[in-house]
Amino acid sequence: MSDAQPFSPINDPALLHSPLFTGMSELEYNAIAAFLERRHIPNGQTVFKEGDPGEDMYILLSGKLSAYVSQSDGTQRWMFEIKPGDFFGEMSIIAGETRSATLTAKEETVIMVLQGIDFYRIVFEYPMIGIKLLTAICHIQTTWLNQSSKHLGDLTRWGESARRRAITDELTGLYNRRFLEESIKDRFEHGSVGIRIMSFLMLDLDRIHEINDRHGPPAGDKVFVVVAEILRSCTRSGDICARLAGDEFAILLPDTAETEAMNIAERIRETIANCKVSVPRTPDVVDKIEIEIHTSIGISVAPKYASGCEGLFLSTDSALRKAKDMGRNRVELAG
Structure with a gap:
């Protein structure tokens, strides 16, 4: 990564409308924004790799990031894209988990970084802001889990349907x-x-x-x-x-x-x-x-x-x- 520099609060729509700041006042938003650091990620560069330890969380300001996970044969499988305003990497600083995927820039990209130490500083020094911050993270995590559950359910139903097709006669159902x-x-x-x-x-x-x-x-x-x-x-x-x-x-x-x-x-x-x-x-x-x-x-x-x-x-x-x-x-x- 390169071009690290302090970030001053700005009125960037992607940042202002990030789900991370849902329900926050302008003062609360500015309090968190004061801790954010702007980083430029060149096209093709990796933000972090699957299995890496993590101490920071991020918000995508502009550009495009793709997430990949490793398959059993060592190849990388594309999982999803991160859109401007989305935040990611929070579980590494909340639960101490390693990175669950590899994130790579697919074009010139700018991210905002919140270091783990600053995350906990906000939580302990500004508890009301910390509660809103954690609530927003919890809400997004729940949404992702629901989406994942639906996706897994769809896959299960598709698999069962494919299994039935493989063992049954199409005309009679026997x-x-x-x-x-x-x-x-x-x-x-x-x-x-x-x-x-x-x-x-x-x-x-x-x-x-x-x-x-x-x-x-x-x-x-x-x-x-x-x-x-x-x-x-x-x-x-x-x-x-x-x-x-x-x-x-x-x-x-x-x-x-x-x-x-x-x-x-x-x-x-x-x-x-x-x-x-x-x-x-x-x-x-x-x-x-x-x-x-x-x-x-x-x-x-x-x-x-x-x-x-x-x-x-x-x-x-x-x-x-x-x-x-x-x-x-x-x-x-x-x-």
């Missing part, structure tokens, strides 16, 4: 194949299937291509959404319903033996068979028609029929093919 496979592998890898069983259902819709050809792909999509709702309604909170691809769906039933799995599968099959879906009569016609849908379901149970994720998929797919070969719209068990 889990996707990746999440389903990871859930199954997790149960195998942690040895839970050695003691606790799980059942696995795979189903696809009978002759869905005929619906797409006759009524159009949007009709097929509507059928998928309806089926997804039925799967949710026919399963329990701990079950994992997933859309594998196209008209192929699967359900993981933790801690479920084959008898109960057969009952759940039959309930799903019957509910789908009794459902009527309203779709366009043809792709080019607005008039609606109600159609019936049917599904074939295969079931396998671990560890009885499989000792790993791949084996569970294969044995269940074999049971599904059996259901189709035996006339469709039915449930078949592996083995």
Whole structure:
């Protein structure tokens, strides 16, 4: 830093309207201004670095300052800019903390400096001014904390939304194949299937291509959404319903033996068979028609029929093919 010189009270708008002086009279403002020191910071020069000890606080009079923090790989990440009138660095003299960021001038900049010793001199010698000074700092700190809390909340919601997108099927809202496979592998890898069983259902819709050809792909999509709702309604909170691809769906039933799995599968099959879906009569016609849908379901149970994720998929797919070969719209068990 350079060009340090005493500062006389001036009517600079940035200083006069700084939140640091909120609620102060002209005499109180002048009393603090008498302790301020003017410093010029050339473009590109650093005011202080992250981790440095600090004994002064500052007010930006003119120019632009950017704050950066260090990332784990050593690179600097931009955090925010400081505007004329903003004050900063106060926590180093109030709480004895090191600097939390690196501040660098992005153009020719002028700052006003209040040394820590003068800060406490004001507080002890002019207690009413000190109270207003500390109140202003507290108010700004609270505002920053609220803004940070909102920002963190937004990030959390964005992260949760991104997570949901990563593990769910966009059309139906069911889990996707990746999440389903990871859930199954997790149960195998942690040895839970050695003691606790799980059942696995795979189903696809009978002759869905005929619906797409006759009524159009949007009709097929509507059928998928309806089926997804039925799967949710026919399963329990701990079950994992997933859309594998196209008209192929699967359900993981933790801690479920084959008898109960057969009952759940039959309930799903019957509910789908009794459902009527309203779709366009043809792709080019607005008039609606109600159609019936049917599904074939295969079931396998671990560890009885499989000792790993791949084996569970294969044995269940074999049971599904059996259901189709035996006339469709039915449930078949592996083995």
